[in-house]
Amino acid sequence: MSAIAPPTRLRRSDFPEGENLCEHCTAKCCHYFALAIEEPVNRRDFDYMRWYLLHDRASVFIDDETWYLLVHTTCKHLQDDYRCGIYETRPQICRDYTTDECEFEDDWCYEKYFESAEQIDEYADALFGPQFPETDRSKSNTLRSRKPTGLPIA
Structure with a gap:
């Protein structure tokens, strides 16, 4: 039985100069x-x-010492064939975008990447020290909310 080779990932260098990378993305x-x-x-x-x-589908990352809010959402006008459905009237930011430094072959590795509220809390704790004493955390139902006190029994 022969092993199936994994698909080869295309690189910029695999295409002739001037080739539109969008045709292969x-x-x-x-x-x-x-x-x-x-x-x-x-x-x-x-x-x-x-x-x-x-919030669902949000993350924060640092790249070249700049902080970013990343929202994972698909453009409403992206068609099934990965082409723009409003190409002739697309926003200026899309018109200005080139493939010169696009993420065609990028693995999206950042200096720091945060996907959850807990991760950003841990990072803040590392910078500033714990926000709540450890004893308060053990009484909590969530990482940062204190447990409300019960009502007195009459």
């Missing part, structure tokens, strides 16, 4: 958007990031 750039955000400097800033990460 699954439109990675149309499956997310990333917005530069201010670098967090205090607990309040990290709490905002925690809020971002409590």
